Amino acid sequence: MTHEPFAPPTGYGSPTGPAVPAAPAPVRYTYGAPLYSPPPLRSAAGLGTAAVVLACVWAAVQVLKLALAPAAADALRDAAAAGNGAYDSALTGYDLAGVLFFAVQVAAYVVTCLWLYTSRSTAVAATPGLVHERSKVWTWLGWWVPIVSLWFPYQVVRDIRRATATGPVSGIGGWWAAWLVFVTLSNTAGRMSSRTTAEATATAAEALVFVELLATVAMAVALVLWIRIVRGVSRYQAERIAIAHDERGS
Template sequence: MTQPDNPFTPPTSPPTAPPLARAAQQPPQYVHAAPYAPPPRSAAGLGVATIVLACVWTVVQVLQLATAPQAADALRAAAAAGDGALASAFTGYDAVGLLLVPVQIAAYVVACLWLSTSRATAEALDPRYVHARGRVWAWLGWWVPVVSFWFPYQVVRDVRRATTTRLIGGIGGWWAAWLVFVVVSNSAGRMNLRTTPEATAVAADALVPVQLVATAAMIVALVLWIRIVREITAWQRERIPAGGAYPS
C-alpha cells in the first residue's frame, strides 16, 4: 500500500513556474526591427564630414558663378568665329566644372554613409516606426531617374521622425531648394553641348542667370541641410545609452 506524501517534507526541487509566469518574470527586452540589428551608434563624425563637404560643394558652385561671365564672353566669341572655335572655348568656368566632379562624388559617398548610419540608428531607437523606403534607397534614391525627385526626401524625413518628436520645420524648404538646384544646374550642364554657333550664342546669354539661380538655391539648401544633419545627429546622440548598448 502506497504511503501518502508527508506534507511537511520539503520538495526535492523547486516547482517550475508555468511558461506564462516565467515570461512575466523576465525583464522587458528591446524589440529589434530585424532578426539582427546592430547596437545604435552615433554618426557624429560622419555628420561633420557631410557638412564640410556640402560647404565645399557650395564654394565650388559659387566659383562657377564667379567665372560664368568670362565663360559667357568666350562662348559669344566662339559663336561669332564659327564651328571651328567651339571646342577651343575652354575657360576657368570649365576648369571649375572639372573640380566639381570629385567634390560631388565625395559629398555623395559621405552623405550616404551618414544617412544610412543614421537610418540604422533610428531603427534601433524606434523599431516600431515604419519607414516609407528601404535602407538601400539611402544610396540609390539620389540618382535613380524619376524616384530621385522624392525618395531621398522620404528617407531623411523618416529618419527624423523615428529619431525624435521635437521636429522643427525646414525639411520641405530644403528639399524644394535642392530640386531647384538640381534642375537648374542640369540645364547649365547642357549648355556645354556647343553643337552649333547658334546654340552656343543662346548658352552664352543664359549662362549667368542660370548659374545665379542655381547658386542661390544651393545656398538655401545648404543652410537647411546643415540644420537637419545637426539636429538628427544631436538627437540620436542624446538617446543612445552609454556604451551604445540597447536599452532594456
C-alpha cells in the same frame, strides 16, 4: 488490486526514486521570433560633420563656377560669332571648375549616404515603432535612380528626422525644394556649353551667368537647411544614445 497502466512507477519522484525531469522553460516570442536584445545605438555624428563640410566645399566650388561663368559666356559668344557650336577648342577656368565640382560631388555623395545609412539604422533602433517608407538601400540608390530620385531621398531624410526628433519637424520640405531647383539649374548650365549650332551657342552665352546665379542661390538655401537637418538628427540621436547608456547602467 488493479494496476493502472499509465501510473508512474512506485517511488518515482520520491527521495529514494528517480528524479522527475524538469519541464523546459517556455520560450517567449515576438512576431514569431525569439526575443533578442536590440543592437546598440551607433553615433553618426562624425559622418554628419564630414557630410556638412563636404556640402560647404561643394557650395564654395559652385560659387567659383559662378565667378568664372562670365569668361565662359565670352567664350561661347566668340564661338557663336565664328559660326561654331560648342567652344571645345579652348579649355576655360569654368570647365576646370566643373571637373572639381564633379569630384567634390562624388565625395559628398559617398559620405552623405554613409551618414544616412548609419543614421537610419540608429533611428530604427531608437524608434522601432516608426515605419520607414523606404528601405535602407534607397539611402544610396535614391539619389540617382531616374524618376524616383525626385522624392525618394526626401522620404529617407524625413523618416530619419521623424524617428529622432522630440518636437515638430520643419524645414525638410524647403530643403528638398531648393535641392531640386539647384539640381535642375546646375544640369541646365552644364548642357549650355555643349551646343551644336551657332544660334544655340549665342543663346547659351546670354543665359549662362543668370542660370549659374540662380543655381548658386538655390544651393545656398539648400545648404543652410541641410546643415540644420544634419545637426538636428545628430543632436537628437546623441540624446537617445545617452539615454540608452543610462538605462543599461541602471
